[in-house]
């Protein structure tokens with residue numbers, strides 16, 4: 001399974017999330033590869049990976065040997081280098097330029113349980129290569145500013161890639177990082193993102209936690225740095241939420257939500273008429289299903305349009 005961690009805004013927690021989710025899965029015995037596709041090499045540096053003979057840049061330029069470096073048990077890194085900043089331009093005239101990474105990863109896909117690609121903060125050719133190679137895109141975002149317009153741009157690119165380059169690509173999830181529930185703005189933004197993404201928006205949020213910012217200076221992932229800190233616990237919750245199969249909302253439940261949200265006596269009368277039930281029974285059933293759905297989704301139900 002290949003996941004791109006993407007958001008064209010910088011500083012939203014892509015690199016931190018790539019490392020932390022990957023490390024959490026490695027702790028569970030899964031074999032994980034992290035790919036640093038950002039020319040700034042933050043992931044490579046955060047894990048203090050040095051003496052890089054071959055980087056992802058060399059592979060994109062045609063080098064066949066893929067240098068997966070074992071960082072710790074089950075956790076491997078395909079490092080970046082500063083040369084990667086030239087790749088966008090150098091590869092732009094290659095035929096099939098969007099598929100280069102997909103071809104590189106094809107032989108690796110079966111060797112790892114999970115591959116995570118840390119994308120650069122742009123929607124250029126490197127990100128397009130990542131999305132073309134991926135099964136899922138996961139989108140970390142900060143709740144500090146109103147991000148919906150930027151997200152619309154990202155979802156537009158994802159839709160184009162789904163239509164033209166990779167029919168399999170799905171939005172895996174959207175989640176908030178550096179979250180502070182005490183801030184009203186954070187809570188407001190969480191609500192608008194929920195409306196925008198519905199059940200793709202994860203309930204789990206990553207708190208603002210200084211240990212997450214400190215760990216890279218020691219070349220450690222958060223679990224090696226301090227496995228009991230808030231950040232480690234949050235990422236531990238997040239990957240479970242991320243991999244949990246999304247429950248399909250049933251027709252009945254969707255209709256119940258609709259009724260509760262938009263109910264007026266005329267609509268209820270019409271439904272009662274068509275279903276040969278009393279209005280009270282229609283409302284009771286709808287409310288029952290609504291409450292069940294509300295509890296099942298921890299309060300994040302999707303209201304149908």
Ligand SMILES: Nc1ncnc2c1ncn2[C@@H]1O[C@H](COP(=O)(O)OP(=O)(O)O)[C@@H](O)[C@H]1O
Pocket residue numbers: 009010011012013014015016017042121177178179206207208209210212213214216231
């Ligand atoms: N939950 C968090 N709490 C505190 N600091 C964080 C958190 N997540 C990331 N950071 C810090 O914020 C900065 C940006 O995060 P980073 O993961 O590099 O974002 P991106 O890869 O999207 O640019 C880094 O210095 C990182 O250590």
Ligand SMILES: [Mg+2]
Pocket residue numbers: 014015016038042043118
């Ligand atoms: Mg980064």
